[in-house]
Amino acid sequence: MEQLLPKVGRYEFTVEPFHCDFSNHYFLGHLGNAMLNAADYHSDARGYGMSYLNREHKTWVLSRLAIEMEHFPVAYDRIAIETWVDGVMRFFTSRNFAVTDAATGQPYGYGRSVWAMIDTDTRQPCDILALKDGLIEQYLKRDKPCPIAAPGRVKIGTAELTDSKTMRYSDIDINGHVNSVKYIEHVLDLWGLDWHRSHRLRRFEIAYVAESHEGDTLDFFREQAADGEFRVRVAKHGEGTDVCRCTLSFDRQM
């Protein structure tokens, strides 16, 4: 029987100056990357990470991600990302994140994510509870607070075509499809510097619907739901298949 590790993993990162935007705040895409890296380290050390799954012809697939920030760290800040699994069902597991100041523990913000496990040969979902006799259930941590809303269904009405981009070499990750956080970057690029200067992103939520690949041209449709509240639908040009759907909440900067 393997020795169990702590349920919560904690990983420190430095906010590199070249990972910050024009206002010196950490790019949400880079923060998302750091969260996915923390998830990877956490699951790997506990025996159900990518390196184990890949040998079994299985992989984790990110299904939904919500990030909500009180404020963003700036260049040279040392941050800690805590991550833990707070729910598991047959076909989905939910993983939470807390982003804190590494020295003081003060929270910058939180994340919630939903993952599926698929068979890389058949692309069909796998039974997560069957993995190593239910190993993940032993790591369930339900009592640690994550005070943001879970990511939900994103309904989009009559959004307007705002941009189109063709996916290239630098968008593609080891899985051969467009990297999950690259969508975040491309979506945030729908707003110009003037907007980002006068508004602070508070919450970003993304639901992944289908994979996209090199050479796919993606259409970005945007609609405004309320003051500072937007929805974005990303679809494959021509086919019209949805690739992902996002909601964004901005606060006006004083």
Place this chain on the structure above:
Amino acid sequence: MEQLLPKVGRYEFTVEPFHCDFSNHYFLGHLGNAMLNAADYHSDARGYGMSYLNREHKTWVLSRLAIEMEHFPVAYDRIAIETWVDGVMRFFTSRNFAVTDAATGQPYGYGRSVWAMIDTDTRQPCDILALKDGLIEQYLKRDKPCPIAAPGRVKIGTAELTDSKTMRYSDIDINGHVNSVKYIEHVLDLWGLDWHRSHRLRRFEIAYVAESHEGDTLDFFREQAADGEFRVRVAKHGEGTDVCRCTLSFDRQM
């Protein structure tokens, strides 16, 4: 009198899985980022970094960069970047890099760069030798080998328009213009996955000519100089002003 630090700075980085390409090798753009971060840490600790210069209304500007790799690290590798200043003149300083396996010291590759210092109010070059009574000269390290050619003048003939991209929020850094390594990403995107699958990038050289900003549409002109040897000119659409010029050398993969 300040206590002098070692002339060579050494900084360790983990190659994050989400900073790797489809073939699991470190993206050159992310490696370039790590090198610039190392340069920043090195100069900052020695009293002539951005945080000091910015108070004096001055800043470093990267003028040329060459990176030449024997092979690229892969996900989870722990690398060390060594950096040192090997030459200083009134208006330019040259800084070298060695990228090694953090545990064994085996080299992955090297970098050479040329920097100018400018006054951020007038945008005019400053006398580097006058900085803190010639402080940088005390950190000159000429005898550490950096066995790659220095970046030189890039001459481009009749290159063909290959792509155009408009610069967005995520391209812009704290200086308010397009981040130096973002050009590397955009240039490497001129080649598709098929090319990157059958060729390994050996050397990338870039000369920065002018700044570009959010909303600028950049035209990418490419020409083939020899087998696996390319030149790329990046120019502002409409104006035709050159922004940067690159040379790339690829080896065919067996």
